[in-house]
Every structure is written in C-alpha cells, then in structure tokens.
Amino acid sequence: xxxxxxxxxxxxxxxxxxxxxxxxxxxxxxxxxxxxxxxxxxxxxxxxxxxxxxxxxxxxxxxxxxxxxxxxxxxxxxxxxxxxxxxxxxxxxxxxxxxxxxxxxxxxxxxxxxxxxxxxxxxxxxxxxxxxxxxxxxxxxxxxxxxxxxxxxxxxxxxxxxxxxxxxxxxxxxxxxxxxxxxxxxxxxxxxxxxxxxxxxxxxxxxxxxxxxxxxxxxxxxxxxxxxxxxxxxxxxxxxxx
Numbered sequence: 001x002x003x004x005x006x007x008x009x010x011x012x013x014x015x016x017x018x019x020x021x022x023x024x025x026x027x028x029x030x031x032x033x034x035x036x037x038x039x040x041x042x043x044x045x046x047x048x049x050x051x052x053x054x055x056x057x058x059x060x061x062x063x064x065x066x067x068x069x070x071x072x073x074x075x076x077x078x079x080x081x082x083x084x085x086x087x088x089x090x091x092x093x094x095x096x097x098x099x100x101x102x103x104x105x106x107x108x109x110x111x112x113x114x115x116x117x118x119x120x121x122x123x124x125x126x127x128x129x130x131x132x133x134x135x136x137x138x139x140x141x142x143x144x145x146x147x148x149x150x151x152x153x154x155x156x157x158x159x160x161x162x163x164x165x166x167x168x169x170x171x172x173x174x175x176x177x178x179x180x181x182x183x184x185x186x187x188x189x190x191x192x193x194x195x196x197x198x199x200x201x202x203x204x205x206x207x208x209x210x211x212x213x214x215x216x217x218x219x220x221x222x223x224x225x226x227x228x229x230x231x232x233x234x235x236x237x238x239x240x241x242x
Contacts, residue, residue: 001039001046005094008035012101029105036098043091050084088125092118092132099139108147115139134163134178141181150189157182171212176205 008031015028057080060073095118102111119136127133141157144150160178168174183198 001042001090001094004035004039004042005090005097008032008039008097008101011035012097012104016104029101032101033098036094036101040091040094040098043087043094047084047087047091050080050087054080054084085126088121089132092122092136095121096132096135096139099136099143103139103143103146108143111143112140112147115143129163129166131163131167134160134167134174137163138178138181141178141185145181145185145188150185154182154185154189157185171205171208173206173209176202176209179205 011028011032015032018028054077057073057077060076065073095114099111099114099118102108102114115136119133119140122130122132122136137156137160141153141160144153144156147153157178161175161182164172164175164178179198179202183195183202186198187195
C-alpha cells in the first residue's frame with residue numbers, strides 16, 4: 001500500500017509536469033488514481049484488522065497474572081496500538097492524496113469528499129489536533145476558496161494554521177503555506193489590508209527558513225526538511241503545495 005501511494009504520487013508529479021499534453025495527462029491522472037484507490041482498499045482492510053487486534057489485546061485483563069505476564073500484555077497493547085495508529089495515518093494520507101489529485105484534476109466534489117473523510121477519520125481515531133488534520137484543513141481551505149465558499153475556507157485555513165503552529169512551528173514553510181492560503185481567502189472577501197499583512201508574514205517566514213537552510217548547508221550536510229512526516233504517512237509528502 002505504501003509503495004502504491006508513493007507510485008501514485010510520482011505519477012501525479014509527472015502529470016503536473018506534462019499538463020500541456022492532454023492525452024498524456026489523462027492517462028497519468030487515471031493511473032495515479034488507480035494506484036491510490038488500490039492502496040486505500042488494502043489499507044481499509046489493514047485498519048479493520050489492526051483495530052480488531054487492538055480491541056482483543058485491550059480486553060485482556062491483568063487480574064491473576066504474574067508480573068512478567070502483565071508486562072507481556074502491556075507490551076502487546078503498545079505494539080497493537082502503534083500498528084493501528086500507523087495504519088490509520090496511512091489510510092488518511094491516501095485519502096488526502098486522492099483529495100489533492102481530484103483538486104488538481106478539477107474533480108472538486110470528489111476532492112472535498114476525500115479531504116473530509118480523511119479529516120473525520122483522523123479526528124475520531126487519533127486526535128483533532130493531529131498534523132494530518134492540519135493537512136486536510138489546508139486542502140479544504142484551498143478547495144473551498146476555489147468553490148467560493150469563503151466562510152468555510154477561512155475556518156479550515158485558520159484551523160490548519162493553529163495545528164501547524166503546534167506541529168511544525170510558526171517559522172516553517174508548511175505554516176507559511178497556510179498563511180498564504182488565508183491571505184488569498186481574506187483578499188477574496190475584501191479584507192485587503194489583512195491579506196497584505198498575511199502575505200508579508202508568509203514571505204518573511206519563507207525567507208527566514210531559506211536563510212536557516214543556507215546557514216546549515218554551509219556548516220555541514222544536515223539540512224532542515226521542507227515537509228514534516230506523519231509516521232509512514234507523511235513520509236510520502238502529502239503536504240505538497242495545493
């Protein structure tokens with residue numbers, strides 16, 4: 001499933017590079033969507049299996065167990081919980097990828113459904129402030145702006161800002177990305193001064209980040225990574241610019 005998600009991402013990037021060749025573009029879009037859908041199909045099964053195992057281990061009581069047996073039960077519970085969280089993150093990541101593909105391809109209804117499903121999935125199974133929720137809200141903010149639903153676009157953009165400030169900090173390009181989105185939204189609603197302030201803030205963040213990267217590159221091979229990682233999920237870059 002992870003390989004399919006990564007392959008779908010590669011196909012989408014190739015499509016974006018060849019968007020001027022219509023026949024090639026449609027073939028690549030369809031191929032990317034096929035990879036994402038197959039991955040999601042497998043991940044839905046995996047989440048169900050991991051959830052069942054987590055429930056089974058959770059119901060193992062500690063009454064009458066020795067200290068060693070209790071340690072084994074706790075270790076099994078931690079392992080099952082970790083596997084479940086990874087599967088949930090991967091599935092939500094896949095849904096976000098399909099949402100982003102749909103947005104780029106003009107399938108706004110499908111895109112919105114995918115982002116909303118991923119957002120609800122993470123909020124109810126992991127945390128309402130999980131970084132992936134911020135990514136879903138970023139995608140919804142961009143999408144709803146294009147659809148003219150400015151109130152919901154702004155609500156999602158502000159929520160993404162709040163989550164990303166917690167997860168990556170206010171000097172990170174991902175935070176700047178959401179600030180830029182909010183700038184476009186408030187500009188569309190006639191709040192020009194606020195829009196200018198937000199755009200300037202985003203530009204300042206990006207300039208600061210680039211300066212830090214350049215400094216670290218001069219000091220050695222270690223550089224700041226442009227995207228955060230959500231377990232194995234965001235290791236596949238769902239937070240590319242929309």
